[in-house]
Amino acid sequence: MKSRFIRKILGGLSFTSALFVFQACYGTPQDFGNDLFVEGQVKAKISGLPIKGIKVSVADNLQYVTTDEDGKFSFYTEMIQHLALKFQDTDSTLNGLYAGKDTVLADVTENVYLDIILEEK
Amino acid sequence: MISSLKRVAFRKFRESEVQLHELNYLFWECTTRCNLNCRHCGSDCSKDYSYPDMPVDDFLAAVDTIKERPENFTVVFTGGEPLLRKDLESCGRALRKRGLRWSLVTNGHLYDEQRHISLLNAGLGALTISLDGLEASHNWLRNNDKSFTKVIHAIELAASSGRLSFDVVTCVNQKNISELAQIRDLLVSANVKSWRLFTIIPIGRAAGDQELQLTDDQFAELMDFIALQRKGKQIDVKFSCEGYVGKYEPLVRDSYFFCRAGINIGSVLIDGSISACPNIDRSFTQGNIYRDNLYEVWLNKFLPFRNREWTKKGKCASCKDYKDCWGNGFHNWHGDMNDVLVCHKEKIEHAAKNQH
Numbered sequence: 001m002k003s004r005f006i007r008k009i010l011g012g013l014s015f016t017s018a019l020f021v022f023q024a025c026y027g028t029p030q031d032f033g034n035d036l037f038v039e040g041q042v043k044a045k046i047s048g049l050p051i052k053g054i055k056v057s058v059a060d061n062l063q064y065v066t067t068d069e070d071g072k073f074s075f076y077t078e079m080i081q082h083l084a085l086k087f088q089d090t091d092s093t094l095n096g097l098y099a100g101k102d103t104v105l106a107d108v109t110e111n112v113y114l115d116i117i118l119e120e121k
Numbered sequence: 122m123i124s125s126l127k128r129v130a131f132r133k134f135r136e137s138e139v140q141l142h143e144l145n146y147l148f149w150e151c152t153t154r155c156n157l158n159c160r161h162c163g164s165d166c167s168k169d170y171s172y173p174d175m176p177v178d179d180f181l182a183a184v185d186t187i188k189e190r191p192e193n194f195t196v197v198f199t200g201g202e203p204l205l206r207k208d209l210e211s212c213g214r215a216l217r218k219r220g221l222r223w224s225l226v227t228n229g230h231l232y233d234e235q236r237h238i239s240l241l242n243a244g245l246g247a248l249t250i251s252l253d254g255l256e257a258s259h260n261w262l263r264n265n266d267k268s269f270t271k272v273i274h275a276i277e278l279a280a281s282s283g284r285l286s287f288d289v290v291t292c293v294n295q296k297n298i299s300e301l302a303q304i305r306d307l308l309v310s311a312n313v314k315s316w317r318l319f320t321i322i323p324i325g326r327a328a329g330d331q332e333l334q335l336t337d338d339q340f341a342e343l344m345d346f347i348a349l350q351r352k353g354k355q356i357d358v359k360f361s362c363e364g365y366v367g368k369y370e371p372l373v374r375d376s377y378f379f380c381r382a383g384i385n386i387g388s389v390l391i392d393g394s395i396s397a398c399p400n401i402d403r404s405f406t407q408g409n410i411y412r413d414n415l416y417e418v419w420l421n422k423f424l425p426f427r428n429r430e431w432t433k434k435g436k437c438a439s440c441k442d443y444k445d446c447w448g449n450g451f452h453n454w455h456g457d458m459n460d461v462l463v464c465h466k467e468k469i470e471h472a473a474k475n476q477h
Contacts, residue, residue, distance in 0.1 A: 022379070024146055024386045024398055025361040025450060027197045028224035029286040029315065031246025037217070062281070063238055075242035076217065078284035 038105075039074035040114030042067050042087060044096065051118060053095040059084035059102075082106050087116055097121040124371070131377050132444060139384050139427050143191045144419050146381075148388035149180055150399050151209070152201040156230050158264045161292060161327040172391040177212040183389055183410040184216070186417070195247070196223045199399055201391075204231040210243035217244040224248060224286075229275030230268060237278045247286040248279050249317075254297035254304065261296055262333075273311070280312040288315035290361070295332045298339050301346050308356060315357045318347060322363075322400070322462060324455050340465070341472035348372040364453065364465035365446035382451040383407075383426020387419055395419070397426055400452045426451065435460025442466055 023029050042054045050071025057064035058077050067073045077083065083105040089098040098118040105112060152174045155162070184196065196216055203209060204227050216223045224247035225240065232250065253262040256269040263269075279287045289308055291297070297304070301318075308316055320340065321333045335343065344366060350358035351372065360366065360373040362380060370377050382397035390396060395408040395418050405425060408418035425431060432448025437460075440446065446466065448454065453462040 022145075022362070022376075022381060022385070024148070024197070024381070025319070025363045025452075026199070026226065026398060026400055027146060027148065027386075028195075028226055028247040028249040029288050030193055031195055031222040031224055031286050033222060033246065035244065035246065035284055037244075062234060062278075063241055065242055076244035076284075077241070078282070080283070 034079050035076045036079045036083075036108060037074065037076050037111040038083075038085070038114065039111070040072070040116055042071040042073070042116045042118060044098065045117045045119045047120070051089075051095055051098060053089070053091040054098070054118065055086075055088045055090045057086045057088070059086060079108070083108060085114075087118060089118070128377070128445070131379075135379055138379075138381070142384050142419075142423070142427060143189075144187060144387050144416075145191050145193055145385040146195055146197065146387070147184070147187075148197045148199050148386070148399050149175075150200060150388065150390045151175060151180070151198050151203050151212075152206055153391050154205050155200065155202045155228075156205060157202070157228055157268065159228075160262050160264060160330060161294075161321045161333050162325065174206055175389075175391060175393070177208055177215065179393070179410065180212070180389060181215055183415040184219070184221070186415045187419075188416055190221070194221060196221060197226060198223065199226045202228055202230070204236060210239050213240070213243040213245060222246050227251075227275070228263070228268070229272035230265075232271075232275035232278065234278060237275075237282070241282065241284060245285065249288055249290055250275055250279060251292070252276060252289050252304065252308070253292050253294075255300050255307070258294075258296040258300060262292065262294065273307075276308070276313060277311050280314075287313070288317050289313050290317045290319060292319050292321050292333075293335060293343055294321060295335070295339070298335065298343065301343075305350065305356060305358070313356060315359075317359055317361050318343065319361045319363055320463075322452060324462065335468075337468040337471040338475055340468040344369040344373055344469065362450065364449045364463060365442065367442060367466035367469050369469065370445070378446065380447065380450045383423040387415075387423075389415065397423070398452060402452075402455045402458075405451075432461065436464050436467065437461055440464075440466075 042051045044051055052067055052069050054067040055064055056073045063077055065073045065075045085103045088100040099121055101118055153172055198209060203225055213223050225245060226249045229250040252272055253259045259269045260266050276289060279285055320335055321327050323334055327333045347358055347360050365378040366373060382401060386397050388396050388399050389410055390399060393409045393411040394406040395415055396406050407422040429447045437443055437448050449461050455462055
């Protein structure tokens, strides 16, 4: 503990915060961890059954995942103030036909679990 | 005066870092397979295809031995070309479940939209992609006429993500040194925020290829270019931590030269060997995850990395800058170890003499 304190003092005297944020010459920059883990399950409103094949996407972003056999999904994404997610049935009647849904997560600072209900068409 | 004080504080800081030797940065050489056949290969990685890819579970078991992980601990997937592995995402998720960060170094050839998305979904946090010139010079170095087109697409994808800590690296050589300003403009137009420049170590296939090495004058030109770019705001340009650069030290990086190999940087290599950066001579291997406990090796071995007095020979024996340089980047000690392979400071001094 004492060594770490001394290190901070000496690093500060060198007038550069970069001392604590380094990268190996053949490595990557450091990850500052600005993301969150989103997971959940999508179910049908009337039957209550999980829905496979629902596209879960992040608005204004390329990221998406598709729900599995149990209607479950999970992914990491950038932590932003208002995270807008879209739930869309993109496989036509293959796993049933459902209306889409948009959800906005506001001021989320930790990992989230979402229970999403979609209405049968 | 202030500059001298900063240097003294830095030397003390570096000593305290050695004493603490926190493992902050762990390379995983997850494959030695590659989809390109670059001219400079062998200078910074093992080019041995005889090893199968290391199973993810073997690597994770080694990671699990690390009892005390600093907050910023990162696993860096490297190769070979890591994207040849289809299971990077599952390994990435397993690391994130353990509360760890992970990142990736790639040649960009396989980094398309689908892979970009799946890597982000799995919690990729940082990424480095190589771009080695404009189209002709990049494809020349990479020995592939489609590489430039693919890597530009990869760079645009990566730069579009607000999530990734992302930079582009360029190996500067005879073919691309005159293109640096154009490469900078290309990167700025692709919205890249950070650009790191290297030279190529004369080992492996690169040892006998003069076109890959910069002359002393060209090396000084590179330093001047970086120092000038750092005065601007368009893009964060820096020289890699490959070596000590004498009078340019405060001008081309965010901090003074400090080779952290074996001090904060470790690696698990393709055969399970435990070392520091993957481009370091493999005779410095400190153990093997299939025999040894990774963390015990990290805590108790790595002595040649943490006490570099042994490098005080050859050019370094009488160098007045040794206390700031410590024998240059560790990867500059290869083969018989009688002398440092490259002295960047010497190149700069030779260039200055050439000018007079």
